[in-house]
Amino acid sequence: MSTVGWFGCALSGSRSFICSKIRQICSFGRSTGSLAPHNVRSKNIPWLPRRDGAMGYKQKRRARHSSFSDLQLEHGKQRMIGDMAAKLLAALTVLALLGSVSSCPPKPRTDGAGYRLKVGYYKGKCGRDVDVEAVVRKAVSKADAGVKAGLIRLFFHDCFVRGCDASVLLEPTSGSPQPEKLGVPNFPSLRGFEVIDAAKAELEARCPGVVSCADVVAFAARDASSFLSSGRARFAMPAGRYDGNVSLASETLTDLPPPFAGVARLRALFAAKGLDAHDMVTLSGAHSVGRSHCSSFSDRLLHIAKNSSSSDMEPEFAASLEKKCGVTSSNNNGSSDNTVVQDYKTPNKLDNQYYKNVLDxxxxxxxxxxxxxxxxxxxxxxxxxxxxxxxxxxxxxxFGEAMVKMGRIEVKTAANGEIRRTCGFINANTY
Incomplete structure (x- = not known):
């Protein structure tokens, strides 16, 4: 559902959220030079001057107790308007960043299999006794923080290569010896497979042939986000995906954003999947949890070890990483490939600390x-x-909106997918 904003365009989601903040700010204005629209009745707000110029009852009470009340009230009004103007400017800046002021956002897409997914898709499909999403949530709840972070990353790596089709789960076979799971960006760092397998095994035992592995991956990422954020990043995940039948390690190198990419390449890779720069920055916040192999960023440390100015990493932070990773100017390998936390302040909490770290x-x-x-x-x-x-x-x-949007990438249907019996193998390879 969308809301028609004051700027003459339909706003939805977080844009509507910001517009509501602007309405709150602007609704508390004066009648003369007011920031408020004409339908706001200031007389209903006791601490503001009424539109007819009379004072609210609290103002009258204050006036009786001060010989300087008129001067104080006028000064207070002017200060209040100045504060509101500053808040409005800040809010308009936010809207500009969210892409909602200068032009109306494009009409949401409703075409493609990804836009036919439904929240509550499995309700009633496995009888009254099986809550599909609760089964997945239970499996995720048993995982430690590191594995939960891995489940968010697993969803991202699945969706960016051939869409959200659980192709990242497929094991090597004689017919497909190099699946995505063995691609350089995924092996050996990708985690969470055991959680997906446990949830799928229980679902197959209680409701065989109904729930796709692709949906289990999506639900698990959603639940991991909620657990790691203490419920703040809670969102509904549409479902109805089918599992893919093709998985190639080579495609992980071309489709997944590498850790050394510049902003132009990042934009291009996200755009290729139907995601914009806003989605890119938002989803990057998932780097506030999890761990990374030193080899993924050792080149930045080597620049510092060699007294090069080509790295902008904060020197003391870099020095601490050098010790953990074993990086020296004479170390040709760059590191021992240890692992370190991605967010040095709140490593097990999905929050906005990542963005503070970027600025620092x-x-x-x-x-x-x-x-x-x-x-x-x-x-x-x-x-x-x-x-x-x-x-x-x-x-x-x-973040929730971006995760849902990412979950619509290149969704498979019954025409080009299947419901796997086991997540690691296509049905043709299971007996």
Whole structure:
């Protein structure tokens, strides 16, 4: 459902959320030079001057107790308007970053299999005694924080290669010896397979042939997000995906954003999947949880070890990573490929700390640092870094919307997919 904003266009989702904030700010204005629309009745707000110029009852009470009441009230009104103007400017800046002020957002797509997914898709499909999503949630709840973070990453890596079709789960076979799972970006760092297998096994035992592995992956990522954020990043995940039959390790190198990518390449890779720069910056916030192999960013440390100026990593942060990763100027391999946490402050909490780390130049990947290389992505980083103070809940809402949008990428149907019996093998290879 969308809301018609004051700027003459239909706003939805987080854009509507910000517009509601602007309405709250603007509705508390004066009648003369007022920021408020004409249908706002200030007389209903006791601490504001009424539109007819009379004072509210609280103002009258204050006036009786001060010989300087008139001067104080006038000064207070002027100060209030100044504060409101500053807040309005900040809110308009936010809207500009969210792409809602200068032009109306494009009409949401409703074509393609991904846009026929439904929230509550499995309700009633396995009888009254089986809550499909609860089965997945239970399996995710048993995982530690590291595996939960891995489930979010697993969903991302699945969707970016051949769409959200669980192709990342397929094991090597004689007919397909190099599946996505063995691709350089995935092996050996990808985690969470055991959680998916456990949930799928229980579902097959209680409701065989109904729930796709692709939907299990999507539900698991949603639930992991909720657990790691203490319920703040909670969102509904549409379902109805089918499982794919093809998985190629080579495609992980061409489709997945590498940790050394610049902002232009990141834009191109996300755009190829129907995601924009806003989605890109929002989803990057998942780097506030999980771990990374040192080999993914050792080149940035080597620049520092060799006294090069080509890395913008904060020196003390870099020095701590050098010790953990074993990087020296004479180490040709760059590191021992240890693992380190991605967010040094709140490593097991899905929150907006990542964006603060980006601004402080205390992030691991060149692709993280690259978000400051473009005015719009930098603006979003600053917005999300400050979101808990100015717009509580904004980033979590944005993150949920971006995850759902990503979950619609290249969805398979019964025409080009199947419901696997076992997530690691296509049905033709199971007996």
């Amino acid at each position: 130049h205390k992030v691991l990947f060149a692709s993280d640092a690259a978000l400051l290389d473009s005015w719009d992505t930098e603006g979003l980083v600053k917005l999300f870094a400050d979101a808990y103070i100015r717009f509580p809940g904004l980033w979590e809402k944005e």
